[in-house]
Structures are given as C-alpha cells and as structure tokens.
Amino acid sequence: MTALGFLYPGHSGEDDYPRIEQLLGSDIRVDLVHTDIGEDAHRVDALREMGSPQRLAAGVAELRLAGADAVVWACTSGSFVHGWDGAQEQVRALAQAAGLPASSTSFAFVHAAKEIGARRVAIGATYPDDVAQLFAGFLRAAGIETVDVVSSGVITAAEVGTWTEAEVLALARAADRPDAEAVLLPDTALHTAAHIPALEKELGKPVLTANQVTIWEGLRLADRRVNAPELGALFTREPVVQA
Incomplete structure (x- = not known):
C-alpha cells in the first residue's frame, strides 16, 4: 500500500x-x-x-x-x-x-511539464492577473516558457470551487495557443478531475491541472x-x- x-x-x-x-x-x-x-x-x-x-x-x-x-x-x-x-x-x-x-x-507543475516534454506552455488562471504573472515567472525560473497567460480575475477559492465543466473548458480554450505544447490550469480549488479527457480532446494536446x-x-x-x-x-x- x-x-x-x-x-x-x-x-x-x-x-x-x-x-x-x-x-x-x-x-x-x-x-x-x-x-x-x-x-x-x-x-x-x-x-x-x-x-x-x-x-x-x-x-x-x-x-x-x-x-x-x-x-x-x-x-x-x-x-x-x-x-x-x-x-x-x-x-x-x-x-x-x-x-x-x-x-x-x-x-508539481514544473515536474509534470518536464515529464511530458512541454517546454512552452499556456496558462489559464482563475487568479487576478498579477498573481497569474507570478506563476508564469515561477515557471520561467524552471526553464519553462509561457507563451500566454489568461486570467479570470476570481478573488476567492470558494467561487472557483463552484465552476462547472463548461467554465473550465472555456478557460482552457481561451488560454490555448498554437505554439503551446500544453495548457496549464493552476488552482487546486478548481474541479478538473472529471474533465481532463474532455479538455485534452477539445484542445488536442496535454492539459495539466492543479x-x-x-x-x-x-x-x-x-x-x-x-x-x-x-x-x-x-x-x-x-x-x-x-x-
């Protein structure tokens, strides 16, 4: 065990x-x-x-x-x-x-991105932009390039926890860029475990969620x-x- x-x-x-x-x-x-x-x-x-x-x-x-x-x-x-x-x-x-x-x-995001060979990623963040940019900087320190950051501006984890599959898919679509080798959705308040196959099918590439x-x-x-x-x-x- x-x-x-x-x-x-x-x-x-x-x-x-x-x-x-x-x-x-x-x-x-x-x-x-x-x-x-x-x-x-x-x-x-x-x-x-x-x-x-x-x-x-x-x-x-x-x-x-x-x-x-x-x-x-x-x-x-x-x-x-x-x-x-x-x-x-x-x-x-x-x-x-x-x-x-x-x-x-x-x-975990750094290690997972390297595990799948993703050196250029797009970020779909629930956070305000200033916080999301700090995540991009963190990835940059690990040698991972962020091609774009999309921020939703949500202030509380409680609100993020109410998001539906449709909202998660919309965030991933908004974040995706043709030159991104993976799309990253940070925030462990976001329900994603049931949606990963749909996300990857929709985008045609790996999606990493918190x-x-x-x-x-x-x-x-x-x-x-x-x-x-x-x-x-x-x-x-x-x-x-x-x-």
Whole structure:
C-alpha cells in the first residue's frame, strides 16, 4: 500500500482527491488534511500567509500518524507567491516537519511539464492577473516558457470551487495557443478531475491541472508510476528524456 499525504487549503475542490484515488487502483491511498487558510483571497499577502510554516505544520502530525509515504502542499498560489527560492524553502521546512519527502503543487507543475516534454506552455488562471504573472515567472525560473497567460480575475477559492465543466473548458480554450505544447490550469480549488479527457480532446494536446499534478507529484515522491488514462496524458505517457 502506498499512502500519499496532502495538505489542502480550506474547502473548495477537495472532492477531486477521492475521485482520483478511485482511478489509481486499490493499493494507493490518498489522505487529505485541511489547513486553515485565514483570509480566502487571491491576493499576494493573503496567499503568503496561507502557506506560512505554522499553518502547514499544523496538519503534518495527522498525516504522519496516518502513515503517509510523502506529503504535498496541495496549493499552487500558496507556494509560487514566495518565488522560486521561497517555495523551495517552504518545501524544505515541510519535509523537515513531516520527516518525509515533500513538495508542493507549484513544483508539481514544473515536474509534470518536464515529464511530458512541454517546454512552452499556456496558462489559464482563475487568479487576478498579477498573481497569474507570478506563476508564469515561477515557471520561467524552471526553464519553462509561457507563451500566454489568461486570467479570470476570481478573488476567492470558494467561487472557483463552484465552476462547472463548461467554465473550465472555456478557460482552457481561451488560454490555448498554437505554439503551446500544453495548457496549464493552476488552482487546486478548481474541479478538473472529471474533465481532463474532455479538455485534452477539445484542445488536442496535454492539459495539466492543479489537483491532477498534485496527485502525480505525490506518486513521484513515493517512486510510483500509475497508468490511468482517465487522468490524461500525464498518466499515460512514458517519461521524456530531457536533452
């Protein structure tokens, strides 16, 4: 049994996790612990506080007691707003507190994009533009080019959690560009687990979404590979050997 531990901020799109667990197989367990988010706002100061060490550490003990093999901070904006170096320090502190391999959704996007060989991507963000541009900068620090960023300007995770499949598809279509090798949809508040095949069929290319890559990152940390076509190209392709 492989047990994956996730620290999830508040309550919005967390039902993606049991859905994904069902698609992975009976020997993988997904444990989710909710962290206190403070103020629900896609604003830089609020996002930095949401991912502060004391807020993350509060949920670590529960995951450790559950027998997690790895832990991932299941939040994109609450990690990349710290910048590349700050996000690395956040993960180091989480690993130290948990005594386990650790990562975050922001790094999950980087690793997943490289896994599928996507060096040029388009971003469809729920966030305001200033926050979305910080994500593009984070990717740039990892050597991933962003060909365009589309921002929806949504302020709260609670609102994002109400989005329908039609709204998710519309965001992905708006973000896509012919020279983008993949489309990235950050924000773990966004329900996407049930929509990935439709998204990839619509765009004709890989689509990486926050909860999808977060689960994949947990598996990567636990040294597990799972073939799950319902979760898109990321879960079906062989790893790309980087030149």
